[in-house]
Amino acid sequence: MLIDEFLVSIPALGKALSSFFGVPYEAYRGDRIKPAELLKNLRREYVESGHWVPIDETQEGVTILTTDSERIQASRVVNNIFPKSRLVYKVCSQREFRQTLDLFYGGGASTDSGGALAGDESSMDDLLTSLGGDEEDISGATQEDVSAAADNELVKLVNKVIVDAYRMGASDIHIEPAPGKAKTQIRVRKDGSLMNYIEVPSTYRNALVTRLKIMCDLDISEKRKPQDGKIKFKKYGPLDIELRVATIPSQGGVEDVVMRILASGEPLPLEKMGFSKRNDELIRETVSKPYGLFFVCGPTGSGKTTTLHSILKFINNPDTKIWTAEDPVEITQKGLRQVQINKKAGLDFATVMRAFLRADPDVIMVGEMRDKETVSIGIEASLTGHLVFATLHTNSAPESINRLLDMGMDPFNFADALLGILAQRLGKRLCSDCKKPHIATADEIKSMLTEYSGELVNTTTWKKDPAVATKSLYEEWIKLFADEKRQFTLYTPVGCEKCSGTGYRGRVGLHELLIGTDPIKKAIQEHSRVAELLAIALEEGMHTLKQDGMEKVLQGITDMHQVRAVCIK
Numbered sequence: 001m002l003i004d005e006f007l008v009s010i011p012a013l014g015k016a017l018s019s020f021f022g023v024p025y026e027a028y029r030g031d032r033i034k035p036a037e038l039l040k041n042l043r044r045e046y047v048e049s050g051h052w053v054p055i056d057e058t059q060e061g062v063t064i065l066t067t068d069s070e071r072i073q074a075s076r077v078v079n080n081i082f083p084k085s086r087l088v089y090k091v092c093s094q095r096e097f098r099q100t101l102d103l104f105y106g107g108g109a110s111t112d113s114g115g116a117l118a119g120d121e122s123s124m125d126d127l128l129t130s131l132g133g134d135e136e137d138i139s140g141a142t143q144e145d146v147s148a149a150a151d152n153e154l155v156k157l158v159n160k161v162i163v164d165a166y167r168m169g170a171s172d173i174h175i176e177p178a179p180g181k182a183k184t185q186i187r188v189r190k191d192g193s194l195m196n197y198i199e200v201p202s203t204y205r206n207a208l209v210t211r212l213k214i215m216c217d218l219d220i221s222e223k224r225k226p227q228d229g230k231i232k233f234k235k236y237g238p239l240d241i242e243l244r245v246a247t248i249p250s251q252g253g254v255e256d257v258v259m260r261i262l263a264s265g266e267p268l269p270l271e272k273m274g275f276s277k278r279n280d281e282l283i284r285e286t287v288s289k290p291y292g293l294f295f296v297c298g299p300t301g302s303g304k305t306t307t308l309h310s311i312l313k314f315i316n317n318p319d320t321k322i323w324t325a326e327d328p329v330e331i332t333q334k335g336l337r338q339v340q341i342n343k344k345a346g347l348d349f350a351t352v353m354r355a356f357l358r359a360d361p362d363v364i365m366v367g368e369m370r371d372k373e374t375v376s377i378g379i380e381a382s383l384t385g386h387l388v389f390a391t392l393h394t395n396s397a398p399e400s401i402n403r404l405l406d407m408g409m410d411p412f413n414f415a416d417a418l419l420g421i422l423a424q425r426l427g428k429r430l431c432s433d434c435k436k437p438h439i440a441t442a443d444e445i446k447s448m449l450t451e452y453s454g455e456l457v458n459t460t461t462w463k464k465d466p467a468v469a470t471k472s473l474y475e476e477w478i479k480l481f482a483d484e485k486r487q488f489t490l491y492t493p494v495g496c497e498k499c500s501g502t503g504y505r506g507r508v509g510l511h512e513l514l515i516g517t518d519p520i521k522k523a524i525q526e527h528s529r530v531a532e533l534l535a536i537a538l539e540e541g542m543h544t545l546k547q548d549g550m551e552k553v554l555q556g557i558t559d560m561h562q563v564r565a566v567c568i569k
């Protein structure tokens with residue numbers, strides 16, 4: 001743990017504290033177990049301002065760690081909180097006290113992501129204080145930047161930023177320097193939203209950026225052009241993760257650095273993807289076919305790669321050769337042969353796909369198909385007996401068909417090859433610890449029915465009799481989502497420590513799965529418009545992204561606000 005390394009000459013201080021207060025000194029221990037039972041009703045703010053915290057319960061009683069045992073004992077405040085327990089007091093320094101709170105309430109050394117932002121500031125303060133250098137030491141000159149960037153404390157700061165961001169489940173780290181004396185802002189993106197993390201004094205601006213550039217082998221003297229690279233963090237810190245780094249020169253002669261934490265690690269099994277029952281069954285059935293083309297579409301950050309990998313995990317067997325071309329390779333799977341795209345070296349998607357076709361594949365996964373060439377190779381591969389998976393940057397499943405045809409694909413070949421298209425979005429999940437339930441009013445359900453039906457207006461069932469269609473939809477909802485009193489429970493976000501006060505924690509996938517059925521294939525051959533394709537798919541039972549999201553609202557997983565936010569057309 002990084003924190004342990006800051007224990008400088010504490011023993012002497014501890015001895016002094018102990019003899020001053022007449023109670024034993026307790027040194028900070030990074031491996032201390034959080035006493036969850038004792039801390040149950042104690043908020044960090046409360047114990048921090050009170051300068052005491054329970055750390056353990058033994059036969060002797062509850063051990064109270066404090067920075068001022070005399071005052072705490074005299075106030076009897078702890079006796080009121082633990083009225084039935086004997087109390088044992090231990091003293092420590094202010095810094096150790098804060099470190100212990102960080103440990104318990106989610107700071108740098110904790111794996112609990114909840115409240116990590118608030119908890120980190122103090123230990124980060126320590127780190128910034130211990131950096132200690134004065135302004136003259138760190139000028140804008142490159143050579144001095146390098147030595148400053150190699151400074152032990154700065155190295156620790158950078159590592160801590162990365163480790164913290166990873167532990168709190170952030171996807172990106174944004175380093176935003178400002179010219180002059182203004183501080184460098186560091187923000188992190190978590191569950192799709194940015195939040196403030198820390199500010200670093202302007203004195204470390206250049207050294208910080210230089211350190212990051214050194215970590216990913218970028219040209220440190222080039223400050224006027226954007227650069228991109230990759231940090232293999234294993235070389236520098238305690239985590240085996242990779243970060244994709246982009247530097248961008250910004251106003252005032254400074255350089256911004258944005259780092260994407262690559263979600264290394266295991267693919268999720270299909271049952272954990274949050275598919276509706278229909279979608280789950282259809283996906284398993286569709287991707288079990290021996291050949292054809294399957295797309296996952298959605299904007300950047302909608303979780304397409306995660307979904308493709310969990311599909312590949314489902315079909316990954318010793319008797320199947322699976323080649324993947326990805327940029328970057330984020331998730332690795334045993335059994336897959338994964339190729340990292342390297343455009344600088346001439347290794348682009350089309351080149352790699354052609355190579356795969358000569359390498360006896362059963363399944364080919366292509367990170368993205370953006371142009372006519374890659375799509376053509378994909379169609380050709382699937383028509384010659386291979387299963388091909390790819391992602392597309394399109395909004396909806398029916399729209400993807402038109403986009404591909406507009407690229408100049410032969411409608412007959414494409415219709416033959418198409419197995420299915422899955423459109424996906426990620427919405428914020430209501431925090432399960434603080435979401436507030438209420439029984440939905442008749443008006444709420446009525447407006448949801450109207451909004452849901454708005455997606456169906458082009459279908460023949462709807463055109464025939466909207467009232468009948470709405471009635472049967474309502475009965476369906478009652479069956480699936482209501483309680484025995486035919487009532488629906490909806491939830492509103494509240495905010496608690498676990499969700500950093502936002503009311504949301506984690507995300508949920510919204511899906512729209514279009515299957516290449518005979519009527520769909522026929523419509524493709526006839527070059528049908530998006531609205532017609534959509535009507536056919538809905539008639540066959542497809543649920544649009546919004547409908548899938550609304551069902552997840554009725555299940556209490558998310559709320560309408562989130563569904564509308566991610567389903568903007």
Ligand SMILES: [Zn+2]
Binds near residue numbers: 434435494498501
């Ligand atoms: Zn919460």
